Amino acid sequence: MWIYEKKLEIPVRVGKCDLQMAKFLITQYGGPDGELSAALRYLNQRYTMPNERAKALLTDIGTEELGHLEVIATLVHKLVKGATPQQMRDAGLGSHYADHDRALFYTDASGVPWTAAYIQAKGDPIADLADDIAAEERARATYQWLINLTDDPDVIEVLKFLREREIVHSQRFREALFIVEEQYNTRKYF
Structure with a gap:
């Protein structure tokens, strides 16, 4: 259960319409x-983490x-x-307009619809946390490339914020992986 504060993490402004x-x-x-x-990856993986700290971390980052x-939805809108x-x-x-008008729809930049195949969950905490680190680094890289594609300072500000959060998430997952690996090496895991 969460308490939802009805405001965005960062104010979202755009300088112009930019389709x-x-x-x-x-x-x-x-x-x-x-x-x-x-979000779905982390909220799903938390159930197979071997300690409360890792479970809490996945819950916090997933949320x-x-x-x-x-x-992102606000920016696109x-x-x-x-x-x-x-x-x-x-x-x-x-x-997109023919199918959805201007409504948001879960696709990639090429229009390929979202699929559950994008979510990884092995059930092995070491494998999952290592994959989570890679996922955060891919997201960080994507945000950098998106920054490179715009000259709107308002959009850039939001994208830089999101890129920095991906870096923090990667660092937190690295810390959790270290702890889980220690548990595994001392046979506390299995």
Whole structure:
């Protein structure tokens, strides 16, 4: 159970309507390395962690990833707000418009729908935490590439914030992995 504070983790502003950027950003909404995949991965993996600290960490980061999903959704919504159908088509979002109008839909930047296959859960804490570190590093890299694709300082500010949170998550997972590996090496795990 969580207490939900109805405000975004970071204020989301955009300088202009930018359909191309919205098209690129949607990958962090419904792509394989996006926020939905991360949130569901961590909230699922927490059940097989061998100690309360690791379980709590996955719960906390999974919940934060849901907040990041809201931030990305807000960015995309603001970037497409007021766009005409022709502008959507010109930006390569014609098929999205045909299926969803301007509504958000879980896809990657190429329009491939989200799938549960994006979620990894081996049931082995060492394997899962190592994969979680890699997932956070992929997300960090994606945020950097998204930063490189825009010149809107408001969008860049939000993307830098999200990139930094991915770095923190990677560090926390590294710490948890070290602790779990110690448990495994002293036979406290199995």
